[in-house]
Amino acid sequence: MTKRYFVPLLVVTAAMFAYAPILIANAPYESTMGLVQKIFYFHVPSWFAMFTAVFICGIQSAIYLFRGRAASDRVAAAAGELAVVFGLLGLVTGPLWGRKSWGVWWQWDARLTIALLLELTFIAYLLVRKYGGPGSEKLAAAVGIFGMANVPFLYMSVNIWRTIHPPTSVVPTLPAGMPGPFWFSVAAFMLLLTILMTLRVRQEHQRAALDELYLALEE
C-alpha cells in the first residue's frame, strides 16, 4: 500500500514545504509581536505533529503490550523517535520566539515544563529501546503508554493556570489572513510525519526481517 503512495506523497510534501515560506511571508503581521511571531507557523505545527506521534506511539504500545502484535511494536518505535524529533523542533523554535516576545529564553511555567518533560519521557523511551537489554520492548511500551497519559495534563495545564504562554484559545481565534498559512503548515507537517513514519516503519520492518533471516540461517 505504502509503496504506491509514497512518491506522490513525497512530492506533495516537498512542494508544500517549498510553498510555505511564501504563504508565511504574505501573512499579516501580528500587532504586538511583529516579525518574530512568524515562528508560530512552524512552532505550533511541530507540536501538533509531536502530539500525534505521541498518541500513535502510546496506542501502538498498548496494542503491542496487550495483543502482542510485533508490527505495533515497530510502529511504536518509529513514532517514539519521531516524537522526539518534532518535540526537539518545538523546543528550539519556542525559546527563539520567546526570547523576543517574553524577554527570556526559558520560563518554568506549566506548559513549557510539561512539554520538556514529555520530550524527556520519549528520550527515555528511546534509551530503553536501545540500552534496556532483552525484553526492553515491553518496558518501552509501558513508557510510551505512560508518556501518552501525561498529554492531557499538558493540554489542560495552560487553561487551568495563568501562565506566560499563549493559551490554547489562540488557534480558533486567529485574525484574518493567518488561518490559511497556519493550517497549510499543519497539513505540511502532518504529511511530513506520515512520510517519515512510513520510511522509519519500513526500516524497522526490514530489520526485523533481517533478524529472522539470521535466525533461520543458524538452524
Place this chain on the structure above:
Amino acid sequence: MLRRACLVLFSAVGSVAALAAQQPPGQGGFVPIEQLPPSEQLPSAPLLVAAYAFVWVALMVYVWSVWRRLGKVEAELRALEQKTRK
C-alpha cells in the same frame, strides 16, 4: 549502593539548580514592542531565521539518518539473500 547514590546525588544538584533558578514571570501579558525600552528590543530577523534554519537542518539530518539506516538494512538483506541462494 555508592554508585547509585552518586548518580542520584548528581541528578539532585542539577535538578535543584533548575528549581532554584525559577524566575518570577517577566510580564503579565504581551507588551507592544514600542513600549519596551530600547535596550530590551531585540532584532527579530536573526531569531526568525535561526528558527526556520534549525527546523530545516534538523529535518534534513533526520531524513538522511533514516535513509542511511534503511539503505544499510536493505544492503544487508540483499547480501544475505545472495549468500543463501548460493
Place this chain on the structure above:
Amino acid sequence: MGQFLNVALLVLRKDVAIEVKSREILYTTLFFAVSCVLVFAFALVKEGRVVEDASAGILWIAVAFAGTLALGRTFERERYGETLRALLLAPAPRAAIYVGKLLGIVLLLAVAEVALVPLVALLFGAAFFARPLLLAGLLASGTIGFAAVGTLFAAMLVRSRSRDVMLPILLYPITVPVIIAGVRGTVAIAQAAPDEAVAAMWIGLLAAFDVVFVTLALWTFEPLMTE
C-alpha cells in the same frame, strides 16, 4: 474483590515483616534522605539563610530520591531471593501483587516523611505545619502518585540489564508533575499567608494523577510481568 484485597494485604504483611526484622531499607533510606537534605542545605544557603521557598523543594526532592532508592532496594531484594517469580507463579491476581507492593512502598515513604518533614521544617524555618491537614493530603497524594509509577517501573526493570540507571531515567520525567504539584502546594502552605485554595487545587491535581496512573499501572502490570 475480597481475594484481591487479601492477596494485596498478604504481600504487604510479608514485606513489612521482613522490613521490621532487618530494617535495612528503612535505615538506609532515612539516612540517604537526611543526607540529601543536608547537601541541598549547603548548596542553597545564601548569607546564612536558605533561598526562599527552597525548603519545599528540598523536602520533595529528598522524598523522590529516597523513594527511588527504596524502590530499587525493594525489588533488588525480591530478585536476589528469587521470590518475584514465586509471587508471579502464585494463583493470585497479578494486580493484587502490584497493590501489595505499592502499599509497602507508600508505607515506607510515609515513615520517612514523618521524619523528614519536621527535620526540614526545623532546619529551614519553614512553616509546614501551618495547615497540617492540607500538608498531609499533599504528601499522601503525592507519595501515592510517585510510588504508583515507581513500583510499576521498578518491577518491570527487575530483570533488565541496566536496571540501576534505567529506573531514575524512566521515573523522573513521568513523576516530575507530582513533584511540581507537591512543591507548589507546599509553598502555598508554608508562605506567610497560607493560600488554602491553591494548595487544595494542587491536591486535586495530584488526586487526578493518582487515579489515572494507578489505573494504568493496574491495567498494564499483568502483560508487563509475563515473559
